[in-house]
Amino acid sequence: MSTNIRWGVIGSGGIARRRTIPEGILKANNAELSVVFDINAQVNAEVAKDFDAEQAASIEALLDTDVEAVYIATPAHLHGDQLRACARAGKHVLCEKPLGMTVAETQEMINVCKKMGIKLGCAFMMRFVAQHAEALRLIREGKLGIPTYARAQLSCWYPPIEGAWRQDPATGGGGALIDMGGHCIDLLEMFFGKVARLSCFINNTVHDYKSEDSAAALLFFENGALGTVDTFFCIPDNSSKNALELYGSKGSILAKGTIGQAPAGEMAALLEKDGKDYDAQQARHVRNSTIRKITRKAGFSNGARPEGQGTIIAPEPVNTYQAEIQEFSQAIIDDREPLIGGELGLRNQKVLAACYESARSGKVIEVG
Missing domain, CATH: 3.30.360.10 (Dihydrodipicolinate Reductase; domain 2)
Incomplete structure (x- = not known):
């Protein structure tokens, strides 16, 4: 296993462009940016140029490269299908929260990653503050x-x-x-x-x-x-x-x-x-x-x-995006579970689902 994990990004605009690529992937001591994709081709071309990365014309093209990990930073309703595609291609996934749209979808996403032997991380970067x-x-x-x-x-x-x-x-x-x-x-x-x-x-x-x-x-x-x-x-x-x-x-x-x-x-x-x-x-x-x-x-x-x-x-400040990329990359290198894995994403989804159910029903809800 290389000491530098090769990363691809699905959804290269938004938070990826503002934070996770420049502060996280490029600054991490065990990661390197390889290829990016965004549904907005112009934005994707700009990101690829700005950060010296390959520009993929599709998710399939990105997954056909030699990237080892993929950061998914797209709208939440796209996470499930994109994660399943990454898992089938043998790519480890760090996904923005919420992982899925429902508790059931999130559990299914975790199951797919386990079946394919893929590491799944959830981007709760504020834990690293x-x-x-x-x-x-x-x-x-x-x-x-x-x-x-x-x-x-x-x-x-x-x-x-x-x-x-x-x-x-x-x-x-x-x-x-x-x-x-x-x-x-x-x-x-x-x-x-x-x-x-x-x-x-x-x-x-x-x-x-x-x-x-x-x-x-x-x-x-x-x-x-x-x-x-x-x-x-x-x-x-x-x-x-x-x-x-x-x-x-x-x-x-x-x-x-x-x-x-x-x-x-x-x-x-x-x-x-x-x-x-x-x-x-x-x-x-x-x-x-x-x-x-x-x-x-x-x-x-x-x-x-x-x-x-x-x-x-006032401890020494930590850049949370660099920390989350380094930690997930190291989990791949060490072949261990990420500190912030899919189960934490599932847990968060369960609490959120209970919140929305309470708001709809006006009742106190037990968290499953």
């Missing part, structure tokens, strides 16, 4: 105590655009909830474990396209913690700070701007020492708290902290 990785370490080490509540927010301004596939459930599977809320749900399950049951509301609050522009979900985790996800296509970009809040019996980890495409944002941990007694005055220590900035890779000091002290979590 350096602050998120550090927060997960703190939680696993028990620094947060018993998980109690989590919130993830991801919103933007997305006005009606003719032909926009995310604005029609027939091509995108839904709107703000499945497109951005999927990332939020995945992150919260990474931190707190599986969601057991939930309730959800969706609406077209501002925009009148077929997909929802507004969604809010209340989650009940298997460990007893509660959570909320709020995601909107109708809030101006600069007005939404894309908050991440993680609370436990020993404190909180609070962030803004870490949920997104770029390695940005800020995060702080506000953690109590063990055995803290009840405070009748419920003092917050907001104005007088001490904030320390920890920038080393480990990200958090093990030393004693004065009561009420906060610690800024």
Whole structure:
């Protein structure tokens, strides 16, 4: 096996052109871009020229090359057929989320890959955000105590655009909830474990396209913690700070701007020492708290902290697109399962399906 995995891209415009090719495939230390395809021939020609890649005239032509892995970044309703074609051709697949349009289709896609011996990855690149990785370490080490509540927010301004596939459930599977809320749900399950049951509301609050522009979900985790996800296509970009809040019996980890495409944002941990007694005055220590900035890779000091002290979590930034391409490429080289595989994509699909069912029925839904 080569130390550099040869990549093809199906859907070379959009996120592939903006992020995954220049920041991911070209920067990864174990990958190289070989061939690209897009239904828009002009865009595909531009991408091929810009990134010095071969231009394929069809998916079949791309799969007839010697690429070892394919990144699928097309509208969601095309993922199933394109993934099956890649599997039949013996190509490993990293697919944008959602993997399929339904839970059943996603399961069938996973089954096909297993049958053909193909590795399948789901592009939840926000798991690679350096602050998120550090927060997960703190939680696993028990620094947060018993998980109690989590919130993830991801919103933007997305006005009606003719032909926009995310604005029609027939091509995108839904709107703000499945497109951005999927990332939020995945992150919260990474931190707190599986969601057991939930309730959800969706609406077209501002925009009148077929997909929802507004969604809010209340989650009940298997460990007893509660959570909320709020995601909107109708809030101006600069007005939404894309908050991440993680609370436990020993404190909180609070962030803004870490949920997104770029390695940005800020995060702080506000953690109590063990055995803290009840405070009748419920003092917050907001104005007088001490904030320390920890920038080393480990990200958090093990030393004693004065009561009420906060610690800024600022590990060395990681480009999430480079990280996801390197990890998936290394899984192929090592012949192991990817860290973010098809099963995580299926799990996310099940939670999203429960959200939409709750929104339709007005009931609390158990997650299968």
